[in-house]
Amino acid sequence: MTYLPSTTADPGTDMGPVAQVITPDGERVADATLEPWLHEVGDDVLVGLYRDMVRTRRLDREGVALQRQGQLGLWAPCEGQEAVQIGTARALRAADFVFPSYRESGVQLVRGATPTELIQVWRGEEQSMGDPFARRTAGPQIIIGAQTLHAVGYAMGIQRAEALGGVATDDVAVAYFGDGASSQGDVNEAMVFAASFGAPVVFVCSNNQWAISEPVRVQSRTPLAARAPAFGIPSLRVDGNDVLACFGAMRWALERARSGAGPAYIEAVTYRMGPHTTADDPTRYRDPAELERWRGRDPIARVHALLRARGALDDEAAADIAADADRLAADVREVCLSYRTRDPLTIFDEVYAEPHAALEAERRAYAAYLDGFEEGAS
Amino acid sequence: MTELTMAKALNAALGSALAEDPSVLIMGEDVGTLGGVFRITDGLLATHGAGRVIDTPLAESGIVGTAVGLAYRGFRPVVEIQFDGFVYPAFDQIVCQVAKLHYRTRGAVRMPLTVRIPWAGGVGAAEHHSESPEAYFVHTSGLRVVAVSNPSDAHFMLRQAIACDDPVVFFEPKRLYHVKGEVDLAAPLADAPPMGLARVVRPGRDATVVTYGAQVATALEAAEAAADDGVSLEVIDLRSLSPVDYDTIAASVRRTGRAVITHEAPGEAGVGAEVAAGITERCFHHLEAPPLRVTGHDIPYPPAKLERHHLPDLDRILDAVDRVLDRPHSLAGAAQ
Numbered sequence: 001m002t003y004l005p006s007t008t009a010d011p012g013t014d015m016g017p018v019a020q021v022i023t024p025d026g027e028r029v030a031d032a033t034l035e036p037w038l039h040e041v042g043d044d045v046l047v048g049l050y051r052d053m054v055r056t057r058r059l060d061r062e063g064v065a066l067q068r069q070g071q072l073g074l075w076a077p078c079e080g081q082e083a084v085q086i087g088t089a090r091a092l093r094a095a096d097f098v099f100p101s102y103r104e105s106g107v108q109l110v111r112g113a114t115p116t117e118l119i120q121v122w123r124g125e126e127q128s129m130g131d132p133f134a135r136r137t138a139g140p141q142i143i144i145g146a147q148t149l150h151a152v153g154y155a156m157g158i159q160r161a162e163a164l165g166g167v168a169t170d171d172v173a174v175a176y177f178g179d180g181a182s183s184q185g186d187v188n189e190a191m192v193f194a195a196s197f198g199a200p201v202v203f204v205c206s207n208n209q210w211a212i213s214e215p216v217r218v219q220s221r222t223p224l225a226a227r228a229p230a231f232g233i234p235s236l237r238v239d240g241n242d243v244l245a246c247f248g249a250m251r252w253a254l255e256r257a258r259s260g261a262g263p264a265y266i267e268a269v270t271y272r273m274g275p276h277t278t279a280d281d282p283t284r285y286r287d288p289a290e291l292e293r294w295r296g297r298d299p300i301a302r303v304h305a306l307l308r309a310r311g312a313l314d315d316e317a318a319a320d321i322a323a324d325a326d327r328l329a330a331d332v333r334e335v336c337l338s339y340r341t342r343d344p345l346t347i348f349d350e351v352y353a354e355p356h357a358a359l360e361a362e363r364r365a366y367a368a369y370l371d372g373f374e375e376g377a378s
Numbered sequence: 379m380t381e382l383t384m385a386k387a388l389n390a391a392l393g394s395a396l397a398e399d400p401s402v403l404i405m406g407e408d409v410g411t412l413g414g415v416f417r418i419t420d421g422l423l424a425t426h427g428a429g430r431v432i433d434t435p436l437a438e439s440g441i442v443g444t445a446v447g448l449a450y451r452g453f454r455p456v457v458e459i460q461f462d463g464f465v466y467p468a469f470d471q472i473v474c475q476v477a478k479l480h481y482r483t484r485g486a487v488r489m490p491l492t493v494r495i496p497w498a499g500g501v502g503a504a505e506h507h508s509e510s511p512e513a514y515f516v517h518t519s520g521l522r523v524v525a526v527s528n529p530s531d532a533h534f535m536l537r538q539a540i541a542c543d544d545p546v547v548f549f550e551p552k553r554l555y556h557v558k559g560e561v562d563l564a565a566p567l568a569d570a571p572p573m574g575l576a577r578v579v580r581p582g583r584d585a586t587v588v589t590y591g592a593q594v595a596t597a598l599e600a601a602e603a604a605a606d607d608g609v610s611l612e613v614i615d616l617r618s619l620s621p622v623d624y625d626t627i628a629a630s631v632r633r634t635g636r637a638v639i640t641h642e643a644p645g646e647a648g649v650g651a652e653v654a655a656g657i658t659e660r661c662f663h664h665l666e667a668p669p670l671r672v673t674g675h676d677i678p679y680p681p682a683k684l685e686r687h688h689l690p691d692l693d694r695i696l697d698a699v700d701r702v703l704d705r706p707h708s709l710a711g712a713a714q
């Protein structure tokens with residue numbers, strides 16, 4: 001038997017076939033695959049998703065502003081990707097464990113990250129968002145794709161919960177990654193392990209069209225969602241700028257994983273509106289017309305239009321949501337400006353869990369060296 | 379006391395760890411039904427089941443990366459890399475994730491992983507089956523790196539590595555898998571010498587030879603030969619390559635005034651360079667000669683038929699001993 005690549009869809013540069021339930025104009029349309037996962041989702045849920053997206057965008061803009069003002073070393077903007085982050089993260093339970101990449105600030109927000117945690121990594125004060133167990137969410141992963149294996153391993157641990165004296169649970173592990181990451185060996189190995197062990201893990205690929213300057217077609221000649229079935233993992237390709245589609249897809253994927261049916265994969269087709277990071281200049285590689293085309297598919301505007309048309313969002317509620325987002329931004333700015341860098345000798349802490357004589361000697365030597373300065377200064 | 383091969387001593391250690399602690403898991407290629415290509419995991423699947431002795435897909439980064447996720451969930455995975463030269467695909471997960479997650483999360487996430495590596499040459503193996511990658515891991519903070527040289531250490535150090543809350547890269551010289559030695563399987567783990575300590579395996583007066591792994595046996599042969607020649611060599615087995623137990627080494631070199639470091643890995647930026655620098659920093663005023671290294675050449679591991687020219691033998695060690703003792707030696711006429 002010969003397998004030939006399918007040529008039915010573009011790997012991602014344009015929309016191609018994707019599941020959508022809210023059009024860019026804010027019209028609610030039906031999708032046969034997603035509808036069963038959306039029936040009892042009312043306007044209240046949609047308003048909540050809208051609120052989270054507005055908060056995420058406001059946070060993101062504050063992050064960029066703080067970086068431009070020299071308060072943050074770097075920021076990885078997620079403007080344009082709010083729907084995939086909020087839609088998928090809002091479908092999770094607190095007990096599920098999330099392994100994100102550096103771009104998932106919206107996911108971190110939904111998982112309960114505090115303003116301090118949201119900026120400390122980018123300010124260069126800490127290397128992680130904090131204790132991953134507090135909110136069952138790992139810190140931002142910088143090594144492209146590495147976290148997908150951690151999610152699969154964690155899911156293999158869920159399968160063995162009873163071995164540690166726990167009760168069997170239906171928790172799920174979730175890996176977030178980008179279209180560029182789909183080329184990494186780790187992501188492919190993660191899919192092999194997940195499928196082979198039937199691990200309760202959901203892969204969420206945010207296909208934002210670009211891996212820094214490289215378009216998706218450099219990573220793949222087929223839609224990314226088309227790869228998963230070859231690993232034995234069912235997938236959905238959804239409009240990543242449609243928060244309800246992402247929410248429904250995630251419910252489908254989570255239900256599969258929870259019920260013991262094994263892993264699931266979502267490709268959310270979206271667009272990174274800003275630079276890759278604040279250090280990047282996308283005008284060198286992106287066509288302005290492309291940006292404009294995607295501006296017309298804004299994930300927040302369409303929900304706004306839908307809620308307005310339904311009478312589920314009046315001026316007062318919209319103003320309240322905007323004010324709430326402004327408060328978040330103000331809090332982030334305040335913690336950023338008042339951040340106190342920790343004692344330098346703490347850089348020697350927690351390299352090892354158990355005492356390590358050589359490192360302890362190094363720490364003592366550096367402490368003595370620093371003390372010398374203080375004496376000299378006084 | 380039981381007379382056991384290193385392979386059986388390791389197997390017994392894994393069996394005890396699995397039996398004593400339900401969070402211990404064995405993972406790797408062929409570790410289940412086959413019992414590992416060296417049979418180190420022989421019988422463990424039958425006793426402990428496929429939930430705990432996991433035959434993984436053939437993907438080293440996948441093995442270590444999923445072990446990271448299992449550690450997040452409270453497990454203590456013991457990973458087998460089938461051969462030394464196959465650890466490189468897992469290098470990223472080991473040095474960027476395993477080594478750093480405890481630090482990155484300020485201690486919230488522990489990575490009590492043990493990465494077992496059948497290691498080094500001298501067994502006439504094919505390409506990529508005889509490598510000595512230890513220096514790469516020694517250079518990485520957050521990892522502990524150990525190398526064993528006898529069945530008793532293999533047994534107890536493996537149990538200590540598994541019990542350790544830090545990740546341990548555990549090197550097993552495959553040349554010694556079938557060499558027998560006494561192991562007191564009934565001895566409590568607490569009575570065994572700590573994993574981080576070096577050991578003086580043969581006391582001596584005239585020079586200190588520092589080594590580890592299978593090379594310990596070669597150094598002992600050299601010491602035996604030197605003794606016939608009236609030279610008394612002290613031989614130290616490092617046991618732990620990170621951290622290095624400089625207390626033991628420096629105490630010896632301060633007495634002997636001379637040091638030779640030998641290992642089969644290439645010398646450039648190797649463990650021997652590190653130890654020579656550490657000795658110089660600590661014992662400068664006691665040294666009668668610069669510490670010398672006797673190592674594998676700075677070449678890719680050569681074909682099996684020529685590996686004896688790569689692996690430092692007792693004559694190369696004795697030549698270096700003569701040089702630190704300022705005695706006539708085979709390099710006497712050579713430009714240095």
Ligand SMILES: Cc1ncc(C[n+]2csc(CCOP(=O)(O)OP(=O)(O)O)c2C)c(N)n1
Pocket residue numbers: 103142143144177178179180181182208210211212272276
């Ligand atoms: C292993 C590795 N290689 C290269 C990089 C540098 N790098 C950072 S982000 C990036 C592009 C990633 O693209 P994608 O996976 O699509 O995610 P996106 O940034 O678009 O969200 C690259 C090449 C890295 N961080 N890690």
